[in-house]
Amino acid sequence: MIAIQNLTKQFGATTAVKNLSLAVNPGETFGLIGPDGAGKTTTLRVIATAMRPTTGQVTVAGIDVTHDPEAVKKTIGYMPQRFALYPDLSVLENLNFFADVFGSPRAQRTELIARLLGFARLGEFQTRLARNLSGGMQKKLALAATLMHRPRLLLLDEPTTGVDPVSRREFWDLLTQVHLDGVTIVISTPYLDEAERCQRVGLMYRGELIACDDPRQLRANLGAVVFEAHSTRALQARKLIEHRAGVRVASAHGDQLRLLLDCAERAAEIQTFFHANAISVDDWRQVQPRLEDAFVLMIAQEKQP
Amino acid sequence: MNFRLLSIVRKETIHILRDPRTLVIMFVIPIIQLVLLGYAATTDIRRLNTVVYDADRTQQSRQLVEAYRASDYFAINAYVNNEQAVTALLDRGDVRAGIIIPAGYGERLGKGLTAQVAFLIDGSDPSVASTAFAASQSIGQAQSIQIIQQRTGIDPMRLNAIEVRPRVMFNPELKSANFMIPAVIGMILQFLTQLFTALTIVREREQGTIEQLVVTPIQSWELVIGKVIPYIGIAFFDLAEVLFLGVVWFDIPIRGSVPLLLALATLFLLTTLGMGLLISSAARSQQEAMLLSFLTMLPMIFLSGFFFPLEAMPVWLQALSYFVPLRYMLVILRGIIMKGVGLPSFPEQVIALLIMGPLIFTAASLRFRKSLE
Numbered sequence: 001m002i003a004i005q006n007l008t009k010q011f012g013a014t015t016a017v018k019n020l021s022l023a024v025n026p027g028e029t030f031g032l033i034g035p036d037g038a039g040k041t042t043t044l045r046v047i048a049t050a051m052r053p054t055t056g057q058v059t060v061a062g063i064d065v066t067h068d069p070e071a072v073k074k075t076i077g078y079m080p081q082r083f084a085l086y087p088d089l090s091v092l093e094n095l096n097f098f099a100d101v102f103g104s105p106r107a108q109r110t111e112l113i114a115r116l117l118g119f120a121r122l123g124e125f126q127t128r129l130a131r132n133l134s135g136g137m138q139k140k141l142a143l144a145a146t147l148m149h150r151p152r153l154l155l156l157d158e159p160t161t162g163v164d165p166v167s168r169r170e171f172w173d174l175l176t177q178v179h180l181d182g183v184t185i186v187i188s189t190p191y192l193d194e195a196e197r198c199q200r201v202g203l204m205y206r207g208e209l210i211a212c213d214d215p216r217q218l219r220a221n222l223g224a225v226v227f228e229a230h231s232t233r234a235l236q237a238r239k240l241i242e243h244r245a246g247v248r249v250a251s252a253h254g255d256q257l258r259l260l261l262d263c264a265e266r267a268a269e270i271q272t273f274f275h276a277n278a279i280s281v282d283d284w285r286q287v288q289p290r291l292e293d294a295f296v297l298m299i300a301q302e303k304q305p
Numbered sequence: 306m307n308f309r310l311l312s313i314v315r316k317e318t319i320h321i322l323r324d325p326r327t328l329v330i331m332f333v334i335p336i337i338q339l340v341l342l343g344y345a346a347t348t349d350i351r352r353l354n355t356v357v358y359d360a361d362r363t364q365q366s367r368q369l370v371e372a373y374r375a376s377d378y379f380a381i382n383a384y385v386n387n388e389q390a391v392t393a394l395l396d397r398g399d400v401r402a403g404i405i406i407p408a409g410y411g412e413r414l415g416k417g418l419t420a421q422v423a424f425l426i427d428g429s430d431p432s433v434a435s436t437a438f439a440a441s442q443s444i445g446q447a448q449s450i451q452i453i454q455q456r457t458g459i460d461p462m463r464l465n466a467i468e469v470r471p472r473v474m475f476n477p478e479l480k481s482a483n484f485m486i487p488a489v490i491g492m493i494l495q496f497l498t499q500l501f502t503a504l505t506i507v508r509e510r511e512q513g514t515i516e517q518l519v520v521t522p523i524q525s526w527e528l529v530i531g532k533v534i535p536y537i538g539i540a541f542f543d544l545a546e547v548l549f550l551g552v553v554w555f556d557i558p559i560r561g562s563v564p565l566l567l568a569l570a571t572l573f574l575l576t577t578l579g580m581g582l583l584i585s586s587a588a589r590s591q592q593e594a595m596l597l598s599f600l601t602m603l604p605m606i607f608l609s610g611f612f613f614p615l616e617a618m619p620v621w622l623q624a625l626s627y628f629v630p631l632r633y634m635l636v637i638l639r640g641i642i643m644k645g646v647g648l649p650s651f652p653e654q655v656i657a658l659l660i661m662g663p664l665i666f667t668a669a670s671l672r673f674r675k676s677l678e
Contacts, residue, residue: 050519073522084517088323089316100312101521129323145517 001026001153001184002047007056009042016042018207020056024186029179031198031215032188033295038204040188041081044157047186048078060153074102077146081157083138087131091122091141094130095148102149116144120174136167143174154178156187160194172197192291203295205302211294218294224248224260226293227267230283231257237279241270249293249300257281260297309523313531317505321535331501335493335543336550342489343482343555350436352380354400358391359384363411369422372448373404378440391425401427402437417456475643483558486551487638488611490544491631494570495577496602498533498540502581503594505532506673511590529670533578540574541567560645569637569655575662576630582669605629610636630665633657 002024009017017039024030032040045051046058049069058065060072085094095116099109117123120140125133130141139159146154156175160168172194179185187198195201196215203211203218211218231237234252241259242250247270248260261267267284274281321328355373359366373379379402385391391403405423413420424441428434454460476483506529509515518528544567551557580601588594607613608622609631615623626632633654640646648655 048520050516070522073520076520078517078520080513080516082513082516084513084515086316086320086514087512088320093316093319097312097316098517098521100315101309101518101523103308103522 001028001061002186003057003059004043004047005057007043007046007058008054009039009046009051010054015207017046020204020207020209022202022209022212024184026184027179027182028200029175029185029187029198031195031201032186032204033190033192033195033201034204035299036190037206039207040204041157043204044078044155044186044188048076048155049073050078074149075151076153076155077149077151078155079142079146079157079159081161083130083142085130085138085142085145088129090127090129091117091133092126094141095145098145099148104149112148112150116147119177120144121170134167136163136170139163139167139171140174143171147178151183153184154186156185158188158190161190168194192295196291201291203298205299210302211298215291219289219291222260222289222294222297224262224289224293224297225264225267226287226289227259227261228283228285228287229257229259229281230255231279231281233279234281237274237281240277240279241273244270244273249296251296258293260293307527310527310531313523313528314534317532318535320505321539327501331497331539331543332546334497335489335547338493339486339489339547339550339555342485343551350433350440351377353378353402353433353437355379355381355402355404356383356385356391356394356400357381358386358388358403358405360408361406361410365411365414366406369406369410369445369448370404373441373444376440376444378437378444395425395427398427401433402441414452482551482555483643484639486547486555486557487642488609488635490547490551491573491609491634491638492606492611493543493547494540494574494634495605495631497543498536498574498577499581499584499602500595500598501536501539502533502578503584503588503598504591505536506582506585507588507591507594525673526670529582529673533581537571537574537578541570544570557642559642561641562647565647566638566641569634569641569658572655572658572662573630573634573637575666576658579662579665579667579669582666582673586669586672605631608632609634627657630658630661633661 002022004020004022007017007020008015020039020043032043034040042051046053047060047065049065049072052066061075063071063075065072086097089097092113095113096109099113104112114123117126120143122137122141122144125137130138133141143156143159160171163171168191175185175187187194189195198215200213201211201215201218202209213221232255234255234257237257238250238252241247246262246266248262250260251258259267259270261270264286267286271281271284321331357370359370370381374381383394383400385394388405391405394400395403403423403425405425407421407423410420410422422445424445426434426437426441509518548559548563552559581598584594584597584601588597608615608626608629610626611631615626615632618626633651636651636654637658640651644650
């Protein structure tokens with residue numbers, strides 16, 4: 001559905017996306033993850049024809065985004081990170097405006113709007129101005145607006161950022177329906193539990209795609225074992241061992257110490273080390289790696305020269 | 306039928322109707338400007354505060370002061386006893402003119418000699434001063450003629466070899482309002498269309514809605530035209546509003562053809578809408594757009610012949626004024642409204658607008674990119 005070859009996008013002296021190649025299959029839900037400033041938004045904007053690539057080639061359904069952006073626009077639905085509908089227009093007026101702009105025939109429209117409003121559970125709010133909707137409802141409205149012209153590819157830039165957990169789950173229920181309709185979805189997200197729901201995820205860091213795989217594969221191929229332990233001095237404990245041999249990543253969250261180690265035997269050695277240094281760390285257990293562990297580990301490896 | 310264009314027009318109209326503050330500004334500003342400029346920007350001089358130092362205190366000197374008072378140009382509101390007091394009052398700005406009649410004025414007149422009177426005028430406002438200057442002389446001369454008549458028994462008016470009979474055309478009462486109101490129309494058209502075009506486009510960028518528009522099939526020209534159409538409608542409404550108030554309230558005559566006025570106003574609007582577009586491509590926020598609008602508007606108004614005659618300006622400023630579309634529009638507006646003339650009377654101005662209108666608008670539209678970069 002999408003084929004990106006050696007995409008580079010520069011803004012003056014800064015390179016937002018560096019030599020990125022990626023293919024997204026039809027019908028797939030693809031997650032883009034990575035820290036802020038990694039180049040996710042720029043990548044999505046280039047695919048959406050909102051920006052032109054500096055070098056490289058991007059095609060959507062076989063159409064080149066630089067050669068025929070107008071044809072690409074009819075195929076895609078793009079939802080920017082910021083709410084980009086008109087705050088002083090009502091729910092219905094916003095939907096009608098985007099339908100008009102895409103030239104969707106009025107005859108079929110009533111039915112489609114009714115279906116989308118029902119689907120997004122906005123039916124009773126159709127005369128409300130968009131500015132008076134809650135954050136979660138605004139996101140659902142924006143999604144409905146991008147679906148007004150029945151796109152085959154949805155590009156969503158952090159659609160659930162700043163939305164409460166209940167609305168987030170509702171939004172993902174909607175996405176599942178869209179996915180089942182056969183629409184290809186590319187979604188960027190800061191939430192790794194959301195990334196786990198994608199068939200494949202791409203991890204971006206400093207403009208580069210540093211990993212791209214099934215999230216289960218990423219966890220399985222972590223190349224480290226994960227241990228959790230409890231300590232009242234977790235922060236101090238972390239500092240003490242973070243540069244020790246065999247410790248890939250050490251992190252502390254409150255009283256929790258989370259260690260990514262090269263092998264399971266290493267844990268015993270570190271326990272002894274803490275004991276010798278008179279720091280009590282107990283409650284040791286080996287746990288299943290999470291996607292976040294893969295994410296943190298890969299970025300830590302990128303940071304090392 | 307272009308549905309995309311239509312949908313932009315519809316959406317833009319909703320934006321305007323849902324923003325009561327802007328709506329009020331658009332309909333009230335013309336009234337405020339009209340009233341302010343119709344009344345306040347008047348150069349008609351009446352009852353200028355005047356001080357008198359009469360050192361003569363004779364019947365003749367009192368007659369002269371009375372002649373000035375009767376002229377209605379000067380209001381005598383202070384009598385003082387020395388010259389210093391006259392200048393002191395002028396210094397403080399309490400009075401704008403001072404009459405000093407020296408001792409012996411009446412005596413000299415009685416002897417058939419020429420008597421001198423000093424007339425001091427505050428020149429800090431040149432337009433007031435020049436009117437006062439001319440009035441002070443002509444009233445003195447009229448008084449002088451009366452005295453000669455008394456002395457000789459001959460009516461000196463009959464001795465005149467040349468008799469100049471001025472007849473003021475187009476505005477016989479020399480009312481400032483007749484001159485100002487056509488210009489106010491030009492200024493309002495310029496102000497509203499330029500500012501609001503800039504604001505409406507910058508708003509899309511500031512709100513972030515441009516990002517959604519960019520990925521729709523809307524063409525740049527559709528967006529531009531669609532967005533300005535409602536504002537053109539408002540501009541014409543304001544034009545009608547000002548013309549109506551001008552006729553009903555200020556009693557100005559509309560002597561020429563209104564359809565011609567509307568046609569040429571449309572041409573003029575191309576230049577102001579284009580300016581608005583240019584500003585929108587330079588400004589990053591609505592505040593910046595507003596600031597830029599005012600910055601460009603002020604020099605344009607001064608270089609249009611709105612308040613000050615262009616003929617009196619230095620050559621380099623006059624040269625600059627040829628690039629100001631409002632300059633041409635004011636000639637057209639004053640021509641049609643005050644003089645009742647038509648196309649044959651201002652061909653250069655129409656040609657200038659015919660060139661500038663499409664040029665500015667096209668250049669601005671080409672610069673306008675429906676893009677995030």
